[in-house]
Amino acid sequence: MKTESAAAPVSQFGLLRRERFMPLFLTQLGGAFNDNFYKSALLMLFTYGGIERWGLSIDVINNLVAATLIVPFLLFAPVASQYADKFEKARFIRAIKVAEIAIMGLGALALWLHSAALLVFVLFLTGTQSACFSPLKYAILPQHLSEKELTGGNGLLHTGTSVAIFLGMIAGTVALSVAGGIWWVAFGALLIAWLGWRASVKIPVAPPMDPELRLERNPYRQTLRSIGCARENAMVFWCIIASSWYWFLGSVYLTQLPNFTRAVLSGASAVVSLLLILFLVGICLGALLCARLSRGAVEPALVPLGALLVLIFGLDLAWAGQAFAQAHPPPGADQLHPLLAMLGWPSAWRVMADVLMLGVAGGVYVVPLSALIQSRSRPAHRAQVIGAGNVINALFMVAASLVGLGVLGLLGWSIPQLFLVVMALHAVLCLWVFWRQPEFLTRFRERFLPVRQ
Incomplete structure (x- = not known):
């Protein structure tokens, strides 16, 4: 079955005006921003005493946070990837973005309760959501872009992700330096998650590549x-x-x-x-x-x-x-x-x-x-x-x-x-x-x- 994109190649920046690329680009930007926005805010809370550290040093906390984001990729990226091969990808992406809204809602509750354990659990969930999304975003590109556009599309995606990570880190740090910072974090994370879902709705259909794949759980x-x-x-x-x-x-x-x-x-x-x-x-x-x-x-x-x-x-x-x-x-x-x-x-x-x-x-x-x-x-x-x-x-x-x-x-x-x-x-x-x-x-x-x- 022919599923690869047959669209005429366009320039690298021309892809930003195409529906077969721009919605995915914005969806990825929102996810990368939110992960680092929430992580930076959490580190600020731990560093400046806004929340219980369980008697651990900040260096140990930093390593704990890093591990909390890496472990989901070891556990869930391979499992999620088989679903991306077996099922339609755009619909799967939208489901993940809905999950992100729910996760950020739980994060807002954790901030309100000042629960360190719940905040770290939410961070683990954001890592899990990213681990599930990662195989999708790269596997869907060749279905929407021609081979001549792949390098340019990857360059844009890599650039946008890097900028979003950097801005998320800054925003999470700045948000908690102003009055009512935890509410800025809670509202901002929910807003970005919702905007990411809105962008994902416009991602074109990407048919499954192996509908008969046997799932391994x-x-x-x-x-x-x-x-x-x-x-x-x-x-x-x-x-x-x-x-x-x-x-x-x-x-x-x-x-x-x-x-x-x-x-x-x-x-x-x-x-x-x-x-x-x-x-x-x-x-x-x-x-x-x-x-x-x-x-x-x-x-x-x-x-x-x-x-x-x-x-x-x-x-x-x-x-x-x-x-x-x-x-x-x-x-x-x-x-x-x-x-x-x-x-x-x-x-x-x-x-x-x-x-x-x-x-x-x-x-x-x-x-x-x-x-x-x-x-x-x-x-x-x-x-x-x-x-x-x-x-x-x-x-x-x-x-x-x-x-x-x-x-x-x-x-x-x-x-x-x-x-x-x-x-x-x-x-x-x-x-x-x-x-x-x-x-x-x-x-x-x-x-x-x-x-x-």
Whole structure:
């Protein structure tokens, strides 16, 4: 049965005017915003004493919150993915958005009761809802977009998600800094959930790809089955491994940038905000740049390009941080460099350029991997393949935390040394992937290193 989109290809930004893309784009933005809006508000409540912490330190609470959001992807993404292959996807998405409204209603009740346990449970439910939605949003794209539009569509989706996550984090923090903050959070979360549902109503029908699929309700067995679907095509499987490495890198840098700024650069909090914004802007620029670099194709050549740029700017960020620390020691005990002072130093601009370009490189690296997974997966199993990817992504993010703990905690090394270790691992993993799938380097040579006759 023909289910893939037969629409004439349009430009990347032209997709934002098409009903086959824009409603899904807005639905995803709302979900990503709400997850981080609620999470940030919850962390503010724990951090500033607005709610009982069960005698735990804020560092333990931060890890608890992170685990509460990761565990659902391990448990529920593979199970939900089979439903996405078996049933009509747009209707499934609407059901998930209705569930989000109910979850945010329960969150409002938890805020009113000031119940820490209920708030954490609601956070777990938001993670579960996201785990169920993730295979759907990526599996539905190839049914509504042509192959020439996949890279551009993924770039827009990745950009929008990154911006929504960032804005959600800011909004959750700001909301609780004003009078009646918990009610702003409760009302805002419900409003965004409702708007997300309204957008989902306009998502076009996406027929089931495997209506006869036998459902497996055991999460462990379904995870194995999903991984088996991913391994049917070697290119798809190695794209998942490479994509999961992106989440490893993102977890390391987003976790360590604040402390890198404080401990290595001796920069004030405004410097942290600037570096995080530069990292976000870089990711968005890189993701959007992929459509132009790929020339409307699903292009494996971009992956080695992105990986090489990550290595270059990742290494230089570690060296630039060390050079800055030597040239500009802390102005005094418990004193930090203000942002305006740092902007006058060339060594600070080198750090900022590295952070920006590291984000650009990450965007160039990951977007073609998503498009390759979508285009080369067997349509009947596409959502299950993406569900397997969600599980592997989560495991890589857990591994990132363990590497950080081992290097910084057990070995007692510095954050620049951690960055160097991560870049060494990056080089090894990427070379391993490119060795197992030579098409990456073959296309890179053909696309960027043409042989002149």
